[in-house]
Amino acid sequence: MVVKRSSQSVRRRGGPIRRLRRWHRRLNYESADRPRTQWTMRVDIALVLSGVLAFVLMVLLQASVQRVKNTTTVDYVVEAREETVVLIPVGTADPGSNINTVHIVLKTAWAGWPIRTAIASLDPKVSWALPGLTDVVERTTQPGTPLSDHLELAPQIREALADSSDPDIRRFAEGYRLDVDYLVFSIVTGVTWMILWALCLPVIGLIGIGEGVTGRMGSARRRRLRRQNRCENCGYDLKGLDFTAACPECGELLT
């Protein structure tokens, strides 16, 4: 009685899991008369595996398939100030007064396949020519290079991008960025999941058929051995052993 009560309290603690299991059983139409089969178990495993695979696949496609959507360029005039340099947007600086310029190419790309699931802000590509700043800057020319912290002017460029009034320029300050459209991503992942799972079903079916065939072959072998008065398990000749309960060779119970 005491044991029963304690097991009940344990079961009550696992309430949500139990409810989930009951719901899952109902979904599979499992009951005492209709137990869980290899088939339903395999379908569940295929469902989980194809879901994980669909998600990983979509993330990988999003990171690898990127088509450039638009390209903008921003130019800055560079001025020396107290042993460092400052980037000033071209429009606001004195026109034609400065030969020291930084050129930045900003690219936005559609990411994902077969339809876009995110918008990627690619690493800005920067180049500069600073002939008038030889005593402040070490590298006075820089061919088009993706913006990284190894570049001498990276902090100033990031600062200038972050200070921009245009939000489409501002978001490039942090470098590569992926803005995922979660609704589209979920839909595409869901459809991929369904397709992958549907592809799994014939495979599960074939496994089931294969099992059925080997099972039938096994029972045919047992019937043949029984006819020959041999042990169904090991084939030991049981001639003259009509009243033995078990096979003397392997211990299989004889019926």
Ligand SMILES: [Zn+2]
């Ligand atoms: Zn035997």
